[in-house]
């Protein structure tokens with residue numbers, strides 16, 4: 001989910017494993033030459049999800065050994081979760097919704113178009129509702145790591161060959 005730490009922890013995990021780190025949002029931004037917010041503005045969420053899927057396919061072709069931080073919505077569209085599990089080892093970072101909300105409030109919400117212009121109350125409700133809807137997809141991950149704190153060594157031990 002947004003705010004769970006995929007980008008932050010993914011980068012650290014890649015460093016420990018000596019793998020390339022790919023943040024799917026950044027990859028997509030470079031590929032399209034514009035920001036995630038601009039992609040949403042141009043094609044709506046539907047256009048964004050199509051481009052996100054294409055980017056994921058090209059990441060799989062391009063990199064042999066990589067840690068990929070997906071976007072929070074990536075697993076929840078098309079057959080993306082099956083695709084992820086077919087091509088890699090997936091980890092669900094299961095962080096409580098109150099913690100996600102607190103973390104996201106400290107960021108610039110406009111960089112995440114689904115959260116842009118939400119009040120604290122609206123953000124809280126959106127995170128609770130969206131997390132509940134998305135759990136069915138997130139639970140298809142091979143591993144689940146739950147809690148507010150994380151142990152990068154534990155993540156490494158899960159995926160280390």
Ligand SMILES: Nc1ncnc2c1ncn2[C@@H]1O[C@H](COP(=O)(O)OP(=O)(O)O)[C@@H](O)[C@H]1O
Pocket residue numbers: 001002003004005006007008009069072103104106107148149150
């Ligand atoms: N384990 C953590 N504890 C506290 N704050 C965190 C943690 N992981 C990430 N953050 C902070 O939460 C925000 C969202 O993290 P980010 O890695 O961008 O999440 P995601 O890519 O899953 O949306 C950032 O401001 C980041 O510094």
Ligand SMILES: O=C(O)C1=C[C@@H](OP(=O)(O)O)[C@@H](O)[C@H](O)C1
Pocket residue numbers: 001002003006007025036070071072073074111112113114
């Ligand atoms: O959860 C989502 O639907 C989204 C999460 C974002 O990535 P992060 O999870 O890295 O914030 C980004 O892909 C986009 O704003 C949509």
Ligand SMILES: [Mg+2]
Pocket residue numbers: 006007008023025069070071
């Ligand atoms: Mg991210």
